[in-house]
Amino acid sequence: MTTDRRNFLKLIGVGGVGASLAACAAPGTGLDKSAGRRVVVVGGGFGGSVAAKYIRMQDKSIEVVLIEQNRQFIGCPFSNLYIGGLMSDLSTLTIGYDTLAAKHGIKMIYDSVTAIDPAKKTVTVSGGTVIDYDRLVLSPGVDFRAEELEGYDLATTPQIMPHAWKAGPQTLLLRKQLVDMPNGGTVVLTVPLAPFRCPPGPYERTSMIAMYLKQHKPKSKIVVLDANPDIASKAGLFRKGWKKHYEGIIQYRAAQKVTAVNVKSRSVFIEGMEEVKGDVVNVIPPQRAGQIARATGLIGPDKAWCPVNGTTFESTLQKNIHVIGDACIAGAMPKSAYSANSEAKICASNVVALMNGKETMEMSGINVCYSFLSAKEAVSVAGVYTVKGGQIVAQPNSGGVSPDLSETEAIYARSWLQNILTEMST
Numbered sequence: 001m002t003t004d005r006r007n008f009l010k011l012i013g014v015g016g017v018g019a020s021l022a023a024c025a026a027p028g029t030g031l032d033k034s035a036g037r038r039v040v041v042v043g044g045g046f047g048g049s050v051a052a053k054y055i056r057m058q059d060k061s062i063e064v065v066l067i068e069q070n071r072q073f074i075g076c077p078f079s080n081l082y083i084g085g086l087m088s089d090l091s092t093l094t095i096g097y098d099t100l101a102a103k104h105g106i107k108m109i110y111d112s113v114t115a116i117d118p119a120k121k122t123v124t125v126s127g128g129t130v131i132d133y134d135r136l137v138l139s140p141g142v143d144f145r146a147e148e149l150e151g152y153d154l155a156t157t158p159q160i161m162p163h164a165w166k167a168g169p170q171t172l173l174l175r176k177q178l179v180d181m182p183n184g185g186t187v188v189l190t191v192p193l194a195p196f197r198c199p200p201g202p203y204e205r206t207s208m209i210a211m212y213l214k215q216h217k218p219k220s221k222i223v224v225l226d227a228n229p230d231i232a233s234k235a236g237l238f239r240k241g242w243k244k245h246y247e248g249i250i251q252y253r254a255a256q257k258v259t260a261v262n263v264k265s266r267s268v269f270i271e272g273m274e275e276v277k278g279d280v281v282n283v284i285p286p287q288r289a290g291q292i293a294r295a296t297g298l299i300g301p302d303k304a305w306c307p308v309n310g311t312t313f314e315s316t317l318q319k320n321i322h323v324i325g326d327a328c329i330a331g332a333m334p335k336s337a338y339s340a341n342s343e344a345k346i347c348a349s350n351v352v353a354l355m356n357g358k359e360t361m362e363m364s365g366i367n368v369c370y371s372f373l374s375a376k377e378a379v380s381v382a383g384v385y386t387v388k389g390g391q392i393v394a395q396p397n398s399g400g401v402s403p404d405l406s407e408t409e410a411i412y413a414r415s416w417l418q419n420i421l422t423e424m425s426t
Contacts, residue, residue, distance in 0.1 A: 140290025
C-alpha cells in the first residue's frame, strides 16, 4: 500500500495542512541568537511540544525553537482503536502546531535534524540551517533494532508486515490488511523484549484485533508471540478481558522470541527454529532511542537508550543536552505518552532554573495509561515517581491498576486523550 501526501491527509480525516512556518530561516544562514538566550527543542511529540510550551510559559526571555519534521502530529495512543474499527479515521489523534506556536511565541522549523554538535552547541537541519543553542531538549522517540531480526529490512518489510508502532500510514496499512483478510485467516502479532514504547500497547492491540475478528471474521484467530515471560502490563486484567470476550480467538504464547522473518511466506521464526505463518503479520521490532540521539553520543552502555540525570533529564554523557520521552532511561517510569508529558514539565522547569542560576526542583513524575479491552471497557495503570539514590523510582503505595474492567474507565480514557492532545497543541 502506497499513500501519497494528498491521499494520506484524506485517510486520516484532515483537510488541510495548516498555516506557514512560525519561523523560517534561510538555508545555511543559521538563526541569529544575539538578542538573548535560546533553547532548541527537537521533536514535537508528547514530550517536545510540552517542553517547548512550558519553558516559554515560565520565562518569556528565553527564545524557544521547536524543530519538527512533520506539520501535523498523529498520536499512537488510541491508534489501536482505529485498527479495531472503533474509529473511522485518524483525525481524532491528529494535531497541528500553529496555535501552540502563535500563543506562546515558539519559533517553528519544519525540518529533520541531520547533526548535533555538543561542543559548538549547534543543531543542523536537512535544509542546511544551523541553529545554535544554550540548552537543547531532545525528544526523538524510538527507532527499531532491525538488525536483530534476520530477514527484516526497514525500508521494505513494514510494507508487508506492518509494525504500526508509529501512527500514520502504518496504522492505515495494518487496518486495511485486517479488512482484506479472508474469514478463517490467522493474524500473527509479535512482541519484542521490554523495554519498548507503551508497555500495554501490544496487548491492547491484541484485544482490538480480537474484537474485530469476533465481529467480522469469526472463523479467524490471532496468535501472539511475546518475547517476554509474561504480559508486560496489567496482566491479570488483560487475561480476564480475553477470557470474557475472546476465548478461542486469542492464542497467547509467552517467552516466544521472534528472531527472523520471511516476507515472501509471511512467516516469523521463533529463536530461528519454529516457523509461524500468518495471513496478516504484525511484527513489532525491538526498539531503541531515535537515530539522532545515537549519532550525538547520547546512548549508554546498553547501546539502546539515553542515560540522564533523574532530576533535570540532562544527559550524563553530553552537557547542556536534555533527553525526555521514550528515548531516555527514566528508571521506573514507563515509556508512555503521559510519562513523556510529565518528564517534559519537570525538564522545562529545571532548564529554566539552570539558565537563571537557580536551584533545580525535585523530581515528581506521574504516569497514567489506559487500555481498551472491548468497545466499551478499558483499564488503567497509574504511578507516582521520585528520585532516590540518583534513580527514578515509584513512590511506595501510590498508583496501581484498575480493580476490574470498567466502562467508566473507557470514558476517562477518551477524556484523557482529548486533554493531553489539547495541552500539546494550544
